[in-house]
Amino acid sequence: MSTSHQESRTASLGRLALLVPIVILLLAPSLVILPMSFSESRVMSWPPRGFTFDWYVALFASGQWVASSRHSVEVALLSTAIALLLGVPAGLTLGLKVWRWRELTLALVVVPLVIPTVVLAIGMYKVYVWLGLHDLLGLAAAHAMIGVPLVVITTMSSARQINPVLLLAARSLGANPFKTFFFVTLPLARGGVISGAIFAFVTSWDEVVIANFLSSPTYRTIPVQMWAQITERVDPTVAAMASVLFVVSMAMMAGVTVLRWSRSR
Amino acid sequence: MTASAAISGGRLRLPATIGVWPLLLALAVLLFLPAAAIIANSFTEPQNAGFSNFSRILSDPTFGRFAYNTVRIAVVVSFFTGLIGYFYAYAIYRSGPAGRSFLMTCALLPLWTSLLVRSFAWTVILRDTGIVNWLLMWVGIVDEPIGMLRTSFAVTVGMIQILLPFTILPIFASMTKFDTTLLLAARSLGASPRRSFWLVFFPATQVGLVAGLMLVFVLSLGYYITPVLLGGPRDQPVAVLIDAQVTTQLDWGAAGAMSAIVTAAVLLMLAAGWRAINKIFLV
Numbered sequence: 001m002s003t004s005h006q007e008s009r010t011a012s013l014g015r016l017a018l019l020v021p022i023v024i025l026l027l028a029p030s031l032v033i034l035p036m037s038f039s040e041s042r043v044m045s046w047p048p049r050g051f052t053f054d055w056y057v058a059l060f061a062s063g064q065w066v067a068s069s070r071h072s073v074e075v076a077l078l079s080t081a082i083a084l085l086l087g088v089p090a091g092l093t094l095g096l097k098v099w100r101w102r103e104l105t106l107a108l109v110v111v112p113l114v115i116p117t118v119v120l121a122i123g124m125y126k127v128y129v130w131l132g133l134h135d136l137l138g139l140a141a142a143h144a145m146i147g148v149p150l151v152v153i154t155t156m157s158s159a160r161q162i163n164p165v166l167l168l169a170a171r172s173l174g175a176n177p178f179k180t181f182f183f184v185t186l187p188l189a190r191g192g193v194i195s196g197a198i199f200a201f202v203t204s205w206d207e208v209v210i211a212n213f214l215s216s217p218t219y220r221t222i223p224v225q226m227w228a229q230i231t232e233r234v235d236p237t238v239a240a241m242a243s244v245l246f247v248v249s250m251a252m253m254a255g256v257t258v259l260r261w262s263r264s265r
Numbered sequence: 266m267t268a269s270a271a272i273s274g275g276r277l278r279l280p281a282t283i284g285v286w287p288l289l290l291a292l293a294v295l296l297f298l299p300a301a302a303i304i305a306n307s308f309t310e311p312q313n314a315g316f317s318n319f320s321r322i323l324s325d326p327t328f329g330r331f332a333y334n335t336v337r338i339a340v341v342v343s344f345f346t347g348l349i350g351y352f353y354a355y356a357i358y359r360s361g362p363a364g365r366s367f368l369m370t371c372a373l374l375p376l377w378t379s380l381l382v383r384s385f386a387w388t389v390i391l392r393d394t395g396i397v398n399w400l401l402m403w404v405g406i407v408d409e410p411i412g413m414l415r416t417s418f419a420v421t422v423g424m425i426q427i428l429l430p431f432t433i434l435p436i437f438a439s440m441t442k443f444d445t446t447l448l449l450a451a452r453s454l455g456a457s458p459r460r461s462f463w464l465v466f467f468p469a470t471q472v473g474l475v476a477g478l479m480l481v482f483v484l485s486l487g488y489y490i491t492p493v494l495l496g497g498p499r500d501q502p503v504a505v506l507i508d509a510q511v512t513t514q515l516d517w518g519a520a521g522a523m524s525a526i527v528t529a530a531v532l533l534m535l536a537a538g539w540r541a542i543n544k545i546f547l548v
Contacts, residue, residue: 029386045394086288093284116487118504119524123299145296206379242382253377
């Protein structure tokens with residue numbers, strides 16, 4: 001008995017020894033950005049030297065960065081709205097109904113997630129010109145298309161947990177299909193809808209490759225601006241911008257965790 | 266479905282699947298049409314090209330080299346994300362509540378951090394004046410910095426970190442569905458812990474591993490940002506070549522043919538892994 005106990009202890013110590021490097025690997029990129037953004041050194045060498053807010057001051061003073069932040073927010077909000085309008089009904093249908101082409105429909109919805117974004121980007125670059133979509137509209141449409149699969153998947157998995165008897169009850173009590181949808185189905189699936197919305201927002205907020213092709217020089221989003229800066233000359237304002245993005249996404253992650261935690265109680 | 270159709274006695278009768286039609290229409294126009302248009306370019310640029318773009322590309326050593334880079338990186342990254350991901354998911358599975366939520370947070374954190382920010386962060390970590398070289402010199406393993414940035418090593422590490430959540434999460438999902446009484450049964454029938462792990466636990470959780478590996482492989486075939494920022498000239502994937510065809514060579518025919526080949530590969534892989542992916546992510 002004692003040997004097996006010892007065995008399990010060495011096993012768990014061994015597991016710990018292997019886990020530490022993996023945890024470091026997972027967290028490293030998230031942890032270096034903040035210290036670099038406060039370093040006085042121009043070349044971003046380790047260890048950071050001194051402490052300065054200069055890069056943040058430069059960031060917020062730069063018209064380009066302020067404009068691209070506004071563009072990023074506009075595109076992300078509009079594309080999330082489009083993704084929700086299209087994705088929520090689709091997710092509910094896929095989750096609640098069974099029909100012959102259900103799996104094919106599902107496959108068609110998932111495919112956008114795996115087609116290389118470069119292929120989509122140059123295709124959209126070409127076709128969206130014919131459709132008259134560029135800058136805000138073009139970017140929002142494109143980002144909605146790559147964000148909508150996530151909305152469908154999360155809404156669908158919430159919808160599958162709905163007891164169909166509730167929907168039948170609403171109908172038999174006299175609610176029409178629209179009332180049933182807005183007052184029964186949608187509230188019951190709201191967890192999936194909210195997480196889908198967040199995924200769609202983050203997808204758009206982060207997207208570079210398509211945005212690079214569809215945005216004109218006067219309508220750059222943050223990732224496009226960052227990409228241009230990283231590939232031309234790196235200076236710590238990029239680290240400052242990266243830190244802002246990092247803090248925003250951490251706040252969102254914390255928000256979602258709190259939301260989930262408060263609901264599970 | 267028949268039940269709900271029977272109840273709906275209103276005048277306005279919408280088809281039961283009306284909810285998916287606006288989405289499919291939008292996808293057709295805004296996503297599938299562009300993808301089809303670029304692939305069609307391989308036959309129409311220049312006019313009446315036929316299969317000439319394909320034969321030109323397939324006999325071009327440059328394309329061969331980039332295709333080899335793409336597949337090589339995808340295989341190596343899939344292998345390590347599978348191995349590390351399974352181990353990490355198992356560690357989450359075996360941990361107590363506190364350990365579980367800590368390890369889960371560490372696995373989810375990368376997903377919440379922008380891909381561009383993470384790739385950029387790796388350039389800061391791996392550069393000559395970065396933290397890894399600083400540590401190596403401080404410990405005294407090396408006297409001068411090792412050039413790690415713009416190498417296969419950098420791309421591989423960066424992509425493993427970025428794609429690791431995509432194996433950890435499905436594998437962990439399949440582990441939580443595992444019926445632990447099966448292990449007790451195996452043990453009580455005389456199987457050693459090691460044997461019962463490999464003959465009972467691993468086969469039951471394999472579907473999560475397959476789903477994760479498929480996803481990582483397919484996603485890494487299309488990677489663009491990370492290889493450009495972290496890789497050297499010998500680590501550039503087809504995605505970079507496609508971009509160059511359009512932006513610098515203005516050779517839409519070649520870009521179309523390459524896009525067709527990569528997209529076909531991705532769709533074939535997705536079809537091959539569909540059962541596992543469907544079971545883990547879509548049910």
